[in-house]
Amino acid sequence: MSKLTKFAKLSSAACVAIAVGWGGYEALRPAYDGTVGIATGAAYAPVRETNVSFDIWYPAHPGGKVVTVGGNGVFFGTPAGRDAPLRDGKFPLVLISHGAGGNAGQFGWIASELAQNGYVAVLLNHPGTTSGNASAQAAVRVWERPQDVTAVLDHMVRHEDAFAYVDFDNIAVIGFSAGGYTALAVSGARVDPERLQRFCDTSDHGMSDCAFLSHFGIDLHKMDLSPAAQDLRDTRVKTGVIVDPGIISTITAESLTGIGIPLLVVNLGTNESVPAGVHALEASRMIPLAEHMFVPDATHFSFLAECKERGAEILEKEGELDPLCEDAGGRSRGEIHDDLARRLIAYLDNQTGKPALLAATADTQ
Secondary structure: OOOOOOOOOOOHHHHHHHHHHHHHHHHHOOEOOOOEEEEEEEEEEOOOOEEEEEEEEEEEOOOOEEEEEOOOOOEOOEEEEEOOOEOOOOEEEEEEEOOOOEOHHHHHHHHHHHHHOOOEEEEEOOOEEEOOEEOHHHHHOOOHHHHHHHHHHHHHHHOOOOOOOEEEEEEEEEEEOHHHHHHHHHHOOOEOHHHHHOOOOOOOOOOOHHHHHHHOOOOHHHOOOHHHHOOOOOOOOOEEEEEOOOOHHHEOHHHHHOOOOOEEEEEEEOOOOOOHHHOOHHHHHHOOOEEEEEEOOOOHHHHOOOEOOOHHHHHHHHOOOOOOOOOOOOOOHHHHHHHHHHHHHHHHHHHHOHHHHHHHHHHOO
16 A cells, blocks of 8 residues: 655754644543453564554543544544553454555454453554555565564463453454455465466466565565465464455465364455455455355445545555455445454454353452
């Protein structure tokens, strides 16, 4: 995706003036009266030799200050309460992985719904494939993304006192596009490196990935892709939702049949319209405990945040290859989001036993 924010350098005097103005602006922010809190964190990822940043959305009481997360000239952001008081109880954890070139802020719409319904949602920013920090070379190193998820989870478990509100026996994962592959990998899916090397040989799979790699001179046959074959399963993850998973054709059948956790596999579109590169119906049939569903009036990018009126125009001027603001018609993106959130949360409720968990928590208070 395009880099939508390009800032000019500021003089030190200007920076001081902005800092003073920002402090005043923060003090004047209205109080938050909703039920979704937002915080941030960072975890060291050994495979990266650097930190992975993440957002934490949690069930909250009114309080703190209103902030808008993830908005820019193209996409609407999502309101939340910074420093909003935490609600009592322990809540299932959902780790969310964005697509290549995306970022955590694009999925505030689902994170907010999860928090309102009694989940803690942690949204990662994957180094090398995040807005403003992305490269074609990094996009090919798909095996690093699942290890980001494990690094964040390791960090949270090591600091369990700080995350006492998280039920670490109830962990789920949600992934979109490249994040869909990521979620599959932590569930037990493995890549065939030879298939990955041939991925762009004869087809673009109905996606822009191969054009993106070609534009930056990436030849998959000249890269060592053997690390992609690793078993990157994280056994602490108990269930998940896989949305339009990238490089699905490179996943081995043996690894899919060996996935032992329940998964909901979602394709955005019809059986005929979903791009081949993310079409996961056949793959889902190999996973013993998987369910699959199509969302007929959606497109691959309907999982992103809602676009502003001039969003598509801005993207076109930026040279964006993909129609990020287009849906298939029939329903607005907001309506699609509402339906998806309802279905995904109902699925996770069933798999995590959350209603029973919250009832037990309430009985002890």
